[in-house]
Amino acid sequence: MTSQKITASASGTWKLGDLTVHRIGFGAMRLPQHGEALADGAVPRDRDRAIRVLRRAVELGVNHIDTAAFYFSPLRSANELINRALAPYPDDLVIATKVGPGRDPSGRWLPHATPGQLRGQVEENLRQLGRDHLDVVNLRIVGDGSIAERFGALAELREAGLVRHVGLSNVRPHHLAEAQAIAPVVCVQNMYGIGAPSEQRELLDLCGRQRLAFVPFYSIAGAGRTAGATADHDPRVRAVARAHGVSAAQVRLAWTLHQGAHVLAIPGTGDLGHLAQNVAAGSLRLSEAELAALDSAAGGDGPRAS
Numbered sequence: 234m235t236s237q238k239i240t241a242s243a244s245g246t247w248k249l250g251d252l253t254v255h256r257i258g259f260g261a262m263r264l265p266q267h268g269e270a271l272a273d274g275a276v277p278r279d280r281d282r283a284i285r286v287l288r289r290a291v292e293l294g295v296n297h298i299d300t301a302a303f304y305f306s307p308l309r310s311a312n313e314l315i316n317r318a319l320a321p322y323p324d325d326l327v328i329a330t331k332v333g334p335g336r337d338p339s340g341r342w343l344p345h346a347t348p349g350q351l352r353g354q355v356e357e358n359l360r361q362l363g364r365d366h367l368d369v370v371n372l373r374i375v376g377d378g379s380i381a382e383r384f385g386a387l388a389e390l391r392e393a394g395l396v397r398h399v400g401l402s403n404v405r406p407h408h409l410a411e412a413q414a415i416a417p418v419v420c421v422q423n424m425y426g427i428g429a430p431s432e433q434r435e436l437l438d439l440c441g442r443q444r445l446a447f448v449p450f451y452s453i454a455g456a457g458r459t460a461g462a463t464a465d466h467d468p469r470v471r472a473v474a475r476a477h478g479v480s481a482a483q484v485r486l487a488w489t490l491h492q493g494a495h496v497l498a499i500p501g502t503g504d505l506g507h508l509a510q511n512v513a514a515g516s517l518r519l520s521e522a523e524l525a526a527l528d529s530a531a532g533g534d535g536p537r538a539s
């Protein structure tokens with residue numbers, strides 16, 4: 234696969250509300266630092282290099298970038314990098330951000346924002362990105378309790394025009410139902426990928442039935458989570474990668490995209506070569522036999538959404 238020539242359009246499109254995006258997007262969490270994200274003592278990434286990655290992503294057709302005000306290292310902020318690299322923003326670029334539990338300026342996690350504090354978090358994203366409204370804002374949840382008040386506060390910001398569309402992250406099915414009684418939800422962003430336990434599949438399938446975007450994170454990193462990807466891949470992943478002449482990371486992304494037309498990918502990287510590979514993974518077509526082998530590598534047994 235000649236990664237350099239393949240653009241994000243090869244992955245197809247999906248709609249976030251009225252905004253059309255290519256199914257291969259980009260996650261900005263890896264940009265502010267080298268190594269583990271959100272870690273104490275993280276080493277800031279070279280600014281010019283991070284900016285090159287963002288500009289190259291857009292050149293390769295990426296028009297969906299996931300970010301958050303809490304993606305920062307001591308000297309870099311993902312939102313500032315996006316602003317510096319891409320403003321004035323292309324008309325078709327959709328920037329999705331997250332609110333919920335933030336981090337204080339030294340990087341320590343704070344408790345979940347109260348409904349009243351969510352407006353400040355939205356405004357913080359607006360200032361950093363240099364925009365007057367946000368395309369998509371996900372309410373990121375920690376815990377299992379009711380989200381009605383917090384989601385209601387976000388829905389009010391949507392009514393006020395600060396936010397165009399709202400979504401959810403780290404949620405369970407009852408959260409989705411609770412939110413949908415308040416305002417339309419355009420996406421769910423949860424952890425998912427090869428090797429994920431089968432209960433994590435529930436929301437992917439639920440979103441598919443409702444034709445909502447399901448936007449998994451850690452599709453490459455898997456159990457490495459904030460620490461990132463390891464070179465340790467299941468032999469079935471390596472076998473499929475060998476057969477197609479691609480990397481294991483590309484197979485992991487392609488498998489994710491094959492789980493349903495409503496599944497979007499937001500792989501994170503600070504590496505130009507990895508970026509090109511990730512975009513190219515959107516053109517990789519896996520056979521039924523390969524998908525079945527990878528499903529068992531994942532331990533998944535649920536029906537595949539169309």
Ligand SMILES: NC(=O)c1ccc[n+]([C@@H]2O[C@H](COP(=O)([O-])OP(=O)(O)OC[C@H]3O[C@@H](n4cnc5c(N)ncnc54)[C@H](OP(=O)(O)O)[C@@H]3O)[C@@H](O)[C@H]2O)c1
Nearest residue numbers: 260261262450451452453454461462482500501502503507
């Ligand atoms: N809602 C939430 O709670 C939540 C939580 C976590 C993340 N997110 C979002 O989801 C996005 C995706 O998560 P993630 O950044 O962990 O992405 P990921 O794509 O699952 O994994 C990124 C890791 O894989 C490596 N990598 C990327 N492309 C590669 C390739 N082609 N070959 C080999 N290694 C590769 C990266 O290192 P290199 O930099 O060396 O490429 C990094 O270590 C984040 O950027 C963030 O926007 C949301």
